[in-house]
Amino acid sequence: MRLSDRDRKLLWGGAGRRCARCRRKLVVEAVNGDRESIVGDEAHIIAEAIDGPRGRDGDRTNLESYGNAILLCKVDHKIVDDQPSAFPVAALLQMKAGHERWVDEALDAAEKEVALSVANVAVARETARTQAMSRFSPSDWCVSLDGTQELIVRAVATLPSPVQLGPVVDPRPTGQLGPETRETFIEQVLDAAPITGLVRSQAAGWGWAAEHGWRSEGGTGNRELTRLSFDIEWPSYHIRRPIGMTASVLTGPTGIGSGSPPGLVLAIDLIINLTELDASRRPANMAYRSTPPPVPAALSLAELAAYLRPLVGVGAIAHQLTGSLLSEKPSAGVIALWLQLGTVELERVVRLDSLKRLRDGLMVRRWTQTDGWALDVGKETPDAGGFVRDFLAGLLEHADYRRFQEEIDAIVQKGK
Numbered sequence: 001m002r003l004s005d006r007d008r009k010l011l012w013g014g015a016g017r018r019c020a021r022c023r024r025k026l027v028v029e030a031v032n033g034d035r036e037s038i039v040g041d042e043a044h045i046i047a048e049a050i051d052g053p054r055g056r057d058g059d060r061t062n063l064e065s066y067g068n069a070i071l072l073c074k075v076d077h078k079i080v081d082d083q084p085s086a087f088p089v090a091a092l093l094q095m096k097a098g099h100e101r102w103v104d105e106a107l108d109a110a111e112k113e114v115a116l117s118v119a120n121v122a123v124a125r126e127t128a129r130t131q132a133m134s135r136f137s138p139s140d141w142c143v144s145l146d147g148t149q150e151l152i153v154r155a156v157a158t159l160p161s162p163v164q165l166g167p168v169v170d171p172r173p174t175g176q177l178g179p180e181t182r183e184t185f186i187e188q189v190l191d192a193a194p195i196t197g198l199v200r201s202q203a204a205g206w207g208w209a210a211e212h213g214w215r216s217e218g219g220t221g222n223r224e225l226t227r228l229s230f231d232i233e234w235p236s237y238h239i240r241r242p243i244g245m246t247a248s249v250l251t252g253p254t255g256i257g258s259g260s261p262p263g264l265v266l267a268i269d270l271i272i273n274l275t276e277l278d279a280s281r282r283p284a285n286m287a288y289r290s291t292p293p294p295v296p297a298a299l300s301l302a303e304l305a306a307y308l309r310p311l312v313g314v315g316a317i318a319h320q321l322t323g324s325l326l327s328e329k330p331s332a333g334v335i336a337l338w339l340q341l342g343t344v345e346l347e348r349v350v351r352l353d354s355l356k357r358l359r360d361g362l363m364v365r366r367w368t369q370t371d372g373w374a375l376d377v378g379k380e381t382p383d384a385g386g387f388v389r390d391f392l393a394g395l396l397e398h399a400d401y402r403r404f405q406e407e408i409d410a411i412v413q414k415g416k
Contacts, residue, residue, distance in 0.1 A: 001042045002394070007066035009120065011042060016103035016112065019073040020096050021080070026073060041077040043070050045092045049389060050409045053084040054092075060405065070096045129334065132162040133370050138340045142227065142248040142267055148240050150342045151272040151349045153304075155311040156265065157318035159333035163252040163263045177324060179223055183216035185324055186226055186249050190214045193317050194310035195268060199230065199245060206243050207282045209235045214247070224251045236283050240273035251325055262326045266318040270307055274298060274349065298351045302411045305388055309415055312337065312384040336370040337391055346399055357401045364399040367391070385412045 003011065017026050019040060026040030045068050047055040062068065070092055072080065080087040087095075103112070136156045177185060190196060191213050200211065212231040230245035246269045254263035276283060277297045315335050322329050341349060346364055369391045389412045396404045 001044060001069055002064045002390075003042060003066065003069060007069065008042070010066045011069050011071055013112075014100045014103065015071040015096075016107050017114070018071070018099070018103070019076055020070050020099040021072060021076040023099070023102070024073055026071065039074060041072055041074055043072045043077045043080070044068060045070055045089055045096075047081075048393070049386065050406050051413070053081040054087075054089050058089045130370055133158065133334060133336045134368075135162065136265060136267055136336065137338050137368065138269070138366075142246055142269055148273070148342070149271045150240070150274060150344045152338070152340045152342075153270045153272075153307065153311060154267055154338040154340070155314040156267045156336045156338075157315045157333055158263065158265050158336075159318055159322055160261065160263055160330035161254045161334065163250050163254055163265050182325065183226055183228075186228065186247075186321065187214040187216060189317060189320050190228065190247055190268075194313050195245070195270070195307075196230070198307065198310050199243070199270075202243070205281060207235070208242075209233045225249070234283075240276055241271075242273055242277055242281065242283070244271045245269065246271070249321060249325070261330070262328055263330065264318060264322050264326055266314055266321060268311060268314055268317075270311060272299065272349065275344065298348055300351045301355075301392070301407070302414075304350050305392060305408075305411045305415060308337070308388045308391065309384055312387050334370065335387075336368065337387070338366065338368050339391075339395060340366045346395075352396075352401065354407060355396065355401045355404050357399070364395065367395040367398055369394060385415060388412055388415075 017040070018024060019026060026038060028037040028039060044052075044063065045054065046058045046060060046063060047053045048063050049055055050060075080092065133156070136154075136158070138152045138154050142154075196214070203211065210233040212233065214228050215231045217227040217229060226249045228247045228249075232241065232244060234241060248265075248267045250265040250267075252263065253260040274281075274297050279297050281297060312335065315333060318333065341364070346352070369387070389408050392408050392411075393405060396408075
């Protein structure tokens with residue numbers, strides 16, 4: 001759940017770091033130098049997805065809040081979601097309230113203090129992870145097509161955790177391949193990626209003449225950084241290329257010193273420009289240097305979702321890369337997704353005809369979602385559809401749109 005710091009503290013502190021159903025402790029103490037293990041979930045009472053458990057019951061206006069959260073062990077979380085008729089909204093609210101009364105009456109002051117410290121640790125970890133991932137947001141560390149991008153969607157996978165950017169104490173290379181072999185290997189992996197296949201299938205719709213696959217860009221000045229672009233040949237000159245992709249692969253230590261484990265960052269950027277296209281997405285006869293063209297040239301919400309789904313698969317691509325690029329293959333990682341707008345508004349880039357915005361003015365220029373996930377060889381990131389749905393819902397809510405949840409759910413369900 002995307003809880004605020006305050007709500008997260010209320011949830012863990014009020015529950016006494018115990019499951020609201022079985023009351024088992026949800027933090028296993030650290031042993032032998034390892035950190036403690038958290039075996040609990042911050043669970044939705046009313047699901048965020050309209051078709052999820054209890055998704056059509058109760059008030060859906062504030063789903064990411066303490067009032068809609070309950071702390072459960074992983075077993076009970078699955079049970080209450082698999083059996084929503086046995087655990088309706090009222091029953092879960094009653095369970096949560098009863099458990100918090102029990103915590104208040106049965107636990108001593110010392111254990112309550114420990115529960116609050118666990119809540120503080122959970123908040124601190126989330127803050128640290130978000131700050132670390134923010135370094136890989138759209139910026140100049142990745143190759144740029146032309147510097148005038150209107151829409152950048154960046155998907156980043158870090159395995160097992162964010163790599164140090166800039167000078168490091170240990171100068172020995174983390175990568176296992178020489179520069180040319182490394183570049184060729186990365187090109188081959190990206191060439192076979194689902195997002196590449198999707199963009200290739202759009203050739204007729206976007207009107208390019210030919211494409212020559214992924215091409216490595218030299219001049220990074222760092223043997224641990226490889227930058228690449230998807231080489232598209234356009235039939236005529238225009239200031240902005242209508243669509244393009246770039247990628248960057250960074251390897252290196254995940255901490256300071258020679259003892260830190262090796263890690264890998266993969267960032268894939270999908271770049272879309274629409275201001276020089278007509279309604280059929282063909283290059284217009286004139287260059288729109290300042291005034292965007294009519295909205296019919298924009299993407300629909302369904303089209304954006306279709307691009308986002310394979311981008312979320314960046315984790316599976318990164319996992320393929322680690323086998324040859326790192327001496328140790330990580331078993332876990334973090335994925336993040338950004339959407340950043342340049343000189344145009346959201347309505348110009350994504351057609352939102354059927355949605356309703358309550359107030360005038362568009363407040364969003366950038367939207368981010370970060371989530372943690374466990375890697376499994378040969379499988380994509382779990383629930384890519386759910387990740388895309390949450391991302392779009394957060395974007396539109398942040399932009400002050402309403403009545404969008406059911407439409408997003410339908411779009412994501414159709415894409416499965």
